[in-house]
Amino acid sequence: MMLLQAVGLGRRAKLLTLVGLGVFVSVLGFVVGRATDIVPDEPLAMVYAFMLTQAIAWVTYGLVPFVRQFIPGVAMGLFVLLSIPSSGGAIPHQLVPGFFRALHPVMPLGNAVYALRGILYFDGAGLLRPTLVLLGWMAAGAALIGYGALGQRRAERAASADSGDAAAPDAVETPRELSPAVGGHPVLPGVAADEHGSPVEGVLVTVMDADSRRLALARTDETGRYEAPLHHHTRPESPAHPASAPAVGSVTVLLSARDRIPVAARLDPRPGETMRRDFVLTSAAPEPVTAGASG
Numbered sequence: 001m002m003l004l005q006a007v008g009l010g011r012r013a014k015l016l017t018l019v020g021l022g023v024f025v026s027v028l029g030f031v032v033g034r035a036t037d038i039v040p041d042e043p044l045a046m047v048y049a050f051m052l053t054q055a056i057a058w059v060t061y062g063l064v065p066f067v068r069q070f071i072p073g074v075a076m077g078l079f080v081l082l083s084i085p086s087s088g089g090a091i092p093h094q095l096v097p098g099f100f101r102a103l104h105p106v107m108p109l110g111n112a113v114y115a116l117r118g119i120l121y122f123d124g125a126g127l128l129r130p131t132l133v134l135l136g137w138m139a140a141g142a143a144l145i146g147y148g149a150l151g152q153r154r155a156e157r158a159a160s161a162d163s164g165d166a167a168a169p170d171a172v173e174t175p176r177e178l179s180p181a182v183g184g185h186p187v188l189p190g191v192a193a194d195e196h197g198s199p200v201e202g203v204l205v206t207v208m209d210a211d212s213r214r215l216a217l218a219r220t221d222e223t224g225r226y227e228a229p230l231h232h233h234t235r236p237e238s239p240a241h242p243a244s245a246p247a248v249g250s251v252t253v254l255l256s257a258r259d260r261i262p263v264a265a266r267l268d269p270r271p272g273e274t275m276r277r278d279f280v281l282t283s284a285a286p287e288p289v290t291a292g293a294s295g
Contacts, residue, residue, distance in 0.1 A: 001060065001072055010261035010282055011149060018061065022053035042119050051134040052112040058141025065148035083109040105129070108137045152262075155212075188267070189227045190277040192220045192255055199224025200281055203257040210250050228253075255279050 003014045026049035033039040060075045067074045085096055086103035093104040104110040111130035118126045192203045205226045207216040216228035256262040260281040267275060 001075060003061075010263075010284075011145070012261075013282070014061065015058075015145070018054065018057040022050050022057065025053055026050040040120050044124070045116055045119050048112055048115045048119065048130070048134070051138065052108055055108040055134050055137035055141065058138055058145060060141075062141045062144025062148060065151060066144075079109070083107045086110050087113050089113045106133060108134055187227060187229050188216070188251075188253065188275055188277060189225070190279065191224045192226065192257075192279050192281055193224055194260075195280060195282045200257060200260065203255050203260070203281065206254045206256070208252045208254070215251060253277060255281060257281060259284050 003009065003017060009017070026046045029049060030039070030043065030046045034041060039045065056079050060071065060079070063074060064071050082100075082103060086093060086100035086107050087109040088094075088096075088104055089109070093101055093110060096104075111133040115127055115130035115134075118124055118130075188207065192200045192205075194200050199220070199222070201220055201222045201224065203220040203224075203226070205216075205218040205220065205228055206214060207228050208214055218226045218228045220226045250266055250268050252264055252266050254262060254264045261284050263279050263281055265277060265279070267277060
């Protein structure tokens, strides 16, 4: 959940971070357990500890596009409030209330506890079920991540096509100077840079409201700067309803460029204010090319 705030990291970097942290925690836990003579010398335990970390991490990360800002509550409810009481770690699962007892066979923590007990104290007995359950959670997490990535690519293609139909590239605003809010409308300025801190020119900046309607388009200049005035769809001015600067509400800012991993952020601008937001766009890894490949 903390990685969700790292807008400068792409999906691949975040997944590699989750895998690396899982390896580190699993190995460290086993080494400390051996050093303090808490657990027997059974290295296979690290494999199941790692599977547990990835099952929880992948599902949590994969649920983000579907539950959005509610992910902390969903993840805590699923993997803490439901998983820990049903795990059988502190109290044998046969002694917990029936609801949690019924969850024990399907929750990742309960199966990890069952597998670790079998490995450490019963010569690896009874590993089939926990292995299948943990792999099932990992597969579910991978499927959620893949489906979310597919949805994001579709949204990016739609936004790109929409921007292409709306205006030619040279007709898109490319500001040279940042200015305060224009006409009372919020203005979003910022800078787009690469992973080395160098400005990225020509990045398409698309701002959409909560209903996926485009509010603004801009492109970064040679210094990586952009400025997007967030003009909301309003009714014409009349004596009874004079023009005003309504709140835009929550907006999504999407930055995309050729050979760069797209990044997005959700903001809550207010009338009459300038809200600055800088972005880091990392280079997309080139696809491997195999000589003589066909089909």
